[in-house]
Amino acid sequence: MTGRRRPPPGEPIPSPNIWQWPQIYEVENRAQDADGSLFAALREVVGWAGRDIVDIGCGTGFHLPEFARDARSVTGVEPHPPLVPPARDRIAGMPGVRVLEGSAEHLPLPDRSVDVAHARTAYFFGPGCGPGISEAMRVLRPGGTLVVVDLDATVGEYGEWMRADLPHYDPAAVESFFAAQGFDLTRVVSRWEFPDRRALRAVLGIEFGPRVAERAFGQVPGLSIDVGYRIHTRRAPSGLVLG
Numbered sequence: 001m002t003g004r005r006r007p008p009p010g011e012p013i014p015s016p017n018i019w020q021w022p023q024i025y026e027v028e029n030r031a032q033d034a035d036g037s038l039f040a041a042l043r044e045v046v047g048w049a050g051r052d053i054v055d056i057g058c059g060t061g062f063h064l065p066e067f068a069r070d071a072r073s074v075t076g077v078e079p080h081p082p083l084v085p086p087a088r089d090r091i092a093g094m095p096g097v098r099v100l101e102g103s104a105e106h107l108p109l110p111d112r113s114v115d116v117a118h119a120r121t122a123y124f125f126g127p128g129c130g131p132g133i134s135e136a137m138r139v140l141r142p143g144g145t146l147v148v149v150d151l152d153a154t155v156g157e158y159g160e161w162m163r164a165d166l167p168h169y170d171p172a173a174v175e176s177f178f179a180a181q182g183f184d185l186t187r188v189v190s191r192w193e194f195p196d197r198r199a200l201r202a203v204l205g206i207e208f209g210p211r212v213a214e215r216a217f218g219q220v221p222g223l224s225i226d227v228g229y230r231i232h233t234r235r236a237p238s239g240l241v242l243g
């Protein structure tokens, strides 16, 4: 069990946090990775400098400018139509960056057209995401990498709140799924830093049910939380080795 019920094939997975509260999700994205450790780890496991990268389930495109700093091209793909215009507004005027409507199961990209396929807390939640893995392998060039970032519910207080909020979520089952699909795993702990306690409370309120959110708020004495992430990577075959 992953704790998430998958919708019928072809329909996006409901993401209440960003669908219903995009402004608070923006506050959350700004708070995340305050020490840069997650992006540093990502760059170490899969560099995108000078390469073509797709961000699958890009939401309002928050991470596209970071990729655009040194990628050759950046494509954000998002299935929820209301999020596409804000994502396009964010990257307006950035050369080589675009946002397309589409989903992990049907990427609007040609075969073998990108070097890195990235997804952060989007679609790839474990069992059931096989169609998206196959689709990513289709669009990756030989030797390219699919990199999936999700939250590590085994780490710290944030992990404990996740498990309390999603009692059927089984982090070990998700890891076994990715391992069986040929992914490598890197763990990172990153700091979320909020400007004030109002922002902290609002973000906890879109991530957890009211009971867990209120308890979590009481357990954070200041403005920061350590949050564990998992980085799952799988390389596309690099082609025939002759000899």
Ligand SMILES: C[S@@+](CC[C@H](N)C(=O)[O-])C[C@H]1O[C@@H](n2cnc3c(N)ncnc32)[C@H](O)[C@@H]1O
Pocket (backbone or CB within 6 Å): 011, 012, 013, 014, 015, 017, 018, 029, 056, 057, 058, 059, 060, 061, 062, 063, 077, 078, 079, 080, 083, 102, 103, 104, 105, 119, 120, 121, 122, 123
């Ligand atoms: C929690 S948000 C994360 C957004 C973005 N990756 C970020 O970190 O800011 C999850 C995103 O996945 C998208 N999503 C849902 N179903 C999807 C699918 N089948 N394929 C691709 N993305 C999907 C949602 O619409 C939403 O934008």
